[in-house]
Amino acid sequence: GEDVEQSLFLSVREGDSSVINCTYTDSSSTYLYWYKQEPGAGLQLLTYIFSNMDMKQDQRLTVLLNKKDKHLSLRIADTQTGDSAIYFCAESGSSASKIIFGSGTRLSIRP
Amino acid sequence: DTGVSQDPRHKITKRGQNVTFRCDPISEHNRLYWYRQTLGQGPEFLTYFQNEAQLEKSRLLSDRFSAERPKGSFSTLEIQRTEQGDSAMYLCASSPAGYEQFFGPGTRLTVL
Numbered sequence: 001g002e003d004v005e006q007s008l009f010l011s012v013r014e015g016d017s018s019v020i021n022c023t024y025t026d027s028s029s030t031y032l033y034w035y036k037q038e039p040g041a042g043l044q045l046l047t048y049i050f051s052n053m054d055m056k057q058d059q060r061l062t063v064l065l066n067k068k069d070k071h072l073s074l075r076i077a078d079t080q081t082g083d084s085a086i087y088f089c090a091e092s093g094s095s096a097s098k099i100i101f102g103s104g105t106r107l108s109i110r111p
Numbered sequence: 112d113t114g115v116s117q118d119p120r121h122k123i124t125k126r127g128q129n130v131t132f133r134c135d136p137i138s139e140h141n142r143l144y145w146y147r148q149t150l151g152q153g154p155e156f157l158t159y160f161q162n163e164a165q166l167e168k169s170r171l172l173s174d175r176f177s178a179e180r181p182k183g184s185f186s187t188l189e190i191q192r193t194e195q196g197d198s199a200m201y202l203c204a205s206s207p208a209g210y211e212q213f214f215g216p217g218t219r220l221t222v223l
Contacts, residue, residue: 004153031210042115042202043154043214088153096210097167098144101153 002026004102006089011108018076020105022089025070029091032065033099034074037086046074046087081109113137115215119202124193131189132218133163136205143186144204144212145178147171154202160186193222 006022024032033048048065048074049056056063062075076083086104116135124130136143141162146154157176159167162183172178175193180186190197200219204212 035202035214041208042216043204045213048210090153092210095205096212097156097159098156098169100156103151103153110124 002091002100004089004091004100006087006102006105008103009106009108011110012079012093014079014081014109014111016079018074018079018083020074020076020087020089020107022072022074022102024072024089024091024100025072026093026100027070028093029070030094031092031096032063032072033088033090033092034063034072035088035101037088037101037104038084043088076107079107079109080081083107084109096111112218115203115205115213117201117215119219120216121219121221123223125223126175126193126195127190128193129191130193130220131187132201132220133204134186134188134203134205134215136203137186137207137213140207140213141183141187141207142206142208142212143180144206145186146202146204146214147186148200148202149198190220193220195222198222207211 034046035043060077064073066099084106089102092099143160145157148154169174175191200217202217204214206212
């Protein structure tokens with residue numbers, strides 16, 4: 001069935017780059033997403049990529065997609081304390097009738 | 112504020128009671144979704160509407176759960192005979208075209 005997996009924790013030093021990795025199983029995934037959730041807050045759509053792309057850049061965020069290996073990554077350049085949150089990797093099919101989420105990666109920033 | 116809104120934000124109920132949650136999507140978004148999120152997990156899909164038609168339901172949506180979107184605008188999610196396992200955050204999202212889903216703040220349900 002459909003599954004999205006990601007590591008549970010990542011700790012980085014302020015100012016360094018953060019790389020959050022994700023793998024998914026559904027070869028028919030059409031849209032791949034990164035959502036951010038801060039404590040007590042809802043989910044914020046950070047960025048998404050279509051499966052026919054292999055990279056997308058948006059300011060400090062870079063998304064890389066390896067469709068052959070079903071691997072998605074999110075790179076956050078110059079990580080700041082405000083980037084502390086849980087980051088969810090997710091995917092959906094062409095109809096986008098539902099999004100399948102991973103369990104989230106908690107990013108913590110150390111000084 | 113023109114985002115997705117949900118009401119109430121918190122609900123505490125006793126086991127066996129019925130509860131109803133409301134979601135108001137972003138104006139003119141014809142797609143509306145319900146998800147459930149438990150502690151330490153990502154959201155899990157429950158159901159999806161396009162306008163007033165409920166097009167997909169997850170197997171997670173037992174017969175105690177029902178959702179409606181009567182006029183294609185706001186939606187309600189009702190849980191009958193609540194159980195402690197229903198305690199979770201219930202999230203609503205809306206979308207103009209499907210692939211961009213915008214989430215509301217959620218309703219946190221605690222069943223005692």
